[in-house]
Amino acid sequence: MSFVLIDKPRPHVTLITLNRPERMNAMAFDVMVPFREALEEVSADNDTRVVVITGAGRGFCSGADLESSGRIPGIKGLTRTSIARRSMEILDDVILGLRKMHQPVIGAINGPAIGGGFCLSVATDIRLASETAYFRAAGINNGLTASELGISYLLPRAIGSSRAFEIMLSGRDVDAAEAERIGLVSRTVPGEKLLDECFDLAERIIGFxxxxxxxxxxxxxxxxxxxxxxxxxxxxxxxxxxxxxxxxxxxxxxxxxxxxxxxxxxx
CATH class of the missing domain: 1.10.12.10 (Lyase 2-enoyl-coa Hydratase, Chain  A, domain 2)
Incomplete structure (x- = not known):
């Protein structure tokens, strides 16, 4: 089974789907390593003018996989501390890879975006959300920090410092309606229309x-x-x-x- 799918639903539009729906597309390294490679591949595809990223099933991305982190490449002989650092670098590369892509990246937030999934969503250039989407900076709820993968840099710039502080320090959920109201997403649409709305927006951008x-x-x-x-x-x-x-x-x-x-x- 491929945990990352690459499709071309319309001319010059590439759809990248995190495809582990039974785990809400959690960020196991079996998913994130091929996802990082997919970003590099699609960025180099000169036929692609706009990229859309979404999750399979009912979730966008649920963050860290709490059952199994998957296989981490290139860690043979390393200590636990070094493995942790290499692991974080892989995830950092995913976030930075979105920014470095030549093409605009539209996040089709089709469901929960939690923890690292929240970070992933905020790293896209434009975000559209389904009515069932919600966002949570989950680290603070798990005895950790809510700051990871660039979110403490990106979120205040997206929605303002006071709202970002409150959301990240409270660990509460932000539903789709609030996300639209505060500018976290550009707009909210019914779930069955989400991808078509993203593709329509992509086609408008491609016209330039x-x-x-x-x-x-x-x-x-x-x-x-x-x-x-x-x-x-x-x-x-x-x-x-x-x-x-x-x-x-x-x-x-x-x-x-x-x-x-x-x-x-x-x-």
Missing amino acids: SRVGVEVTKRMLWSGLEAGSMHSHMEAEGAAQLYVRLTTQNFEEAIIARREKRVPEYRD
Whole structure:
């Protein structure tokens, strides 16, 4: 059985599905290692313009597998401490891999996103949720910290510091309606429509130029880390000039608007 499925449901859209529904797609290494490899493979697929990530069955991802962590590669001869560090690096690579993908990544949050699954969801570029989805920073409930896999960096930037502190320190559930209200997800839709809504959004993005979309994604992520507004604005300006001066996209957009047709971007 493959724990990670890769499909192309529509032209230029790739769907990656965590496929261990009997364990709510928990983050065992038997799942996360091939998932990390799938992210690298799809990022390098130049036919793919947008990526959608979801979970099989009724859950998105339930976080750490409390029954079996699965096989961890490359740990022969290591101490317990070193194994723990290598394990965390694998999971870190998954989160960072989402950010490094050339394509925008849409999270189709079809059910519970708990612990590491919450972190995984927040690491996607855009999130749409089914009405049955909910989010929980579970580490605090298990005697650990709620801070893992970048969530204490990403969540305050997504929803504001006060809400992030409250959600992570209380360990409470955030249902889909609240997630939409506070901006954790872009919108909530009925579960049976979730993937189609994600694919429709993907097709809208695909209608724009590849370089314009990819550079915009880079600038948005860069803005989250910018040391100052001034330095980030300089980076934005350089990116805009790069696209403007090295492509004919702007000219094509103007001509297409004048001719009342869809632009045909070459870059």
